[in-house]
Amino acid sequence: MILQPKDTTLAYRCPECGTTVMSVVGALALSGDVIKLKCSCGCSELILENTSDDKIRLTVPCVFCPSPHRYLVSRRLLTTRELFTFPCAYSGIDILFIGTKGAVLKAVEESDKELEELIDETEMSGIHDENERGGSYGDEHVRDMILFTLGELSEEGKISCGCPDGTGDFLIESRQDSVVISCKNCGRKKEISCAGHSLDAQMLFDCDSLYLEETPEQKN
Ligand SMILES: [Zn+2]
Numbered sequence: 001m002i003l004q005p006k007d008t009t010l011a012y013r014c015p016e017c018g019t020t021v022m023s024v025v026g027a028l029a030l031s032g033d034v035i036k037l038k039c040s041c042g043c044s045e046l047i048l049e050n051t052s053d054d055k056i057r058l059t060v061p062c063v064f065c066p067s068p069h070r071y072l073v074s075r076r077l078l079t080t081r082e083l084f085t086f087p088c089a090y091s092g093i094d095i096l097f098i099g100t101k102g103a104v105l106k107a108v109e110e111s112d113k114e115l116e117e118l119i120d121e122t123e124m125s126g127i128h129d130e131n132e133r134g135g136s137y138g139d140e141h142v143r144d145m146i147l148f149t150l151g152e153l154s155e156e157g158k159i160s161c162g163c164p165d166g167t168g169d170f171l172i173e174s175r176q177d178s179v180v181i182s183c184k185n186c187g188r189k190k191e192i193s194c195a196g197h198s199l200d201a202q203m204l205f206d207c208d209s210l211y212l213e214e215t216p217e218q219k220n
């Protein structure tokens with residue numbers, strides 16, 4: 001096999017055996033329907049599925065959560081970035097690394113250190129007092145991913161609000177513990193928490209469109 005410069009390296013951590021599973025996938029291979037990258041222990045796999053609208057749905061095992069996380073991203077993201085990392089929305093720890101081999105190796109190494117620190121911290125403070133873990137550094141990874149996902153959806157015209165199609169004017173604001181997207185025309189908005197254990201964020205990462213509802217405050 002001849003390595004092309006466009007080859008993409010993917011890495012994730014196997015939740016079963018703890019190994020970092022790394023695979024190199026050629027740009028052409030990324031156009032297949034479904035690609036499965038298995039850990040050598042056979043207990044976990046990373047799944048890439050091509051969707052009809054030139055996106056790739058990633059199903060990624062998570063070392064923190066009982067079920068894998070899903071992300072929907074544009075295909076060009078996988079082949080054009082030097083490095084892109086995907087955080088677990090609950091722990092904030094990156095669970096998938098995509099990019100050039102060198103960049104991925106380096107990112108995995110850095111993330112391993114973060115992971116070790118987080119485990120130490122969790123053991124000392126007890127797993128259940130996550131509410132008091134304010135300002136956890138992992139939140140910033142989740143924030144980046146929220147900003148990125150909203151940016152992509154907005155660019156593709158996949159965000160709708162109270163305005164007629166295509167006329168919403170969206171503003172994305174980063175706040176202390178959340179990201180708020182609002183329409184400057186009709187005033188509809190949605191707040192997505194980036195604090196640990198954010199269900200909103202996890203849902204956002206896996207969606208291909210976003211609808212801003214009329215009165216989100218009243219629904220809670
Ligand atoms: Zn394994």
Ligand SMILES: [Zn+2]
Binds near residue numbers: 063064065069
């Ligand atoms: Zn997770």
Ligand SMILES: [Zn+2]
Binds near residue numbers: 168
């Ligand atoms: Zn609007």
